[in-house]
Amino acid sequence: MHVYDAIVIGAGQAGLSASYHLKRLGIDHVVLDGDDRPGGAWQHRWDSLTMADVHGVADLPDAPAPGGSRDRANRVVPDWFARYERDHDLPVLRPVRVDRVESEGDLLVVRAGDRSWASRTLVNATGTWTRPFVPHYPGIETFGGEQWHTADYPGAEHFRGKRVVVVGGGASAVQFLGELAPVTDTLWVTRREPVWRDGGEIDGRAAIRLVEQRVSKGLPPASVVSVTGLALRPQERLAEALGAYRRHPMFERIEPGGVRWDDGAFEPVDAILWATGFRPAVAHLAPLHLRSEYGGIALLPGGRDVQTATTAAADPRVQLVGYGPSASTIGANRAGRAAALAVRRRLLTSGTNKPRESAAAG
16 A cells, blocks of 8 residues: 555645645645535535625635635636646545544554555545534424525525524524525524624634634634624625514424424424534544544644644644634635645654655545
């Protein structure tokens, strides 16, 4: 079996950035991607999400990001990723759906069905899209209407004429209500009162540092929006005028025809849209025992830039990009470079031969 110096799992923004920098450093590596085609999670986002709607896509190394437009983000960004892979001749293999990563002596072995790859280091860039989170509420399995999650949102037209409960206090819930309220009847429920910000610039660094503090302690990552607050965009003002952003506290239970509030009142609804976020897709790393007692994967400090914290505290052979403080497109870029540099340091300090030119994937 060929032993790579590094294996990257995932070819989204973080994985492509890591691969670019690994290749630039002459580190023999391969990128294993679970999708059938380039595009990362972007190819799975809903059709109504345009480039004007997204909260910004950062440049990839040596490749400016597409600008804002009314074109569909699930086409524009995947096309950009595909060109990037081609233009930089990145060693991506797909589809490879990784089942588990195991430690065998000094090596890490990545397994996908009956296939396996061995490496001295690992860069995990699997993001969150494949792990949608739906909280369990009593009676959820009895609901006779439709249930959807952000991951499979079919677009506003699908819900026309249906009474929809949107669950969740993040930016996706705000956006869905902006689309749905003009075409159908909506209710918005959250566990906590939403925190709105009154214009002004977001102190992104301060917000990211709060996320990094959780991760450094081994706690599960929190979303950046949980510390930045919410804001309405111009395209959501109509929904605001229609009362869509009047928040209701969480229902007590779900019944076949709707939801039951904690005061006993019944609310008939036809659909529940769970805008309740995602969890890091790291189950394949379980054999490495990276999780702390608090349920998260602790990362070693990354220096002055908290988005460069990528090294797993429990196993410095493993880098996590797009996790915790680097879970944004700009953070993924910074983390990709930091991970590649950490891989090089690991190879040099562990007595491995000097990094060499990448072998052809396959």
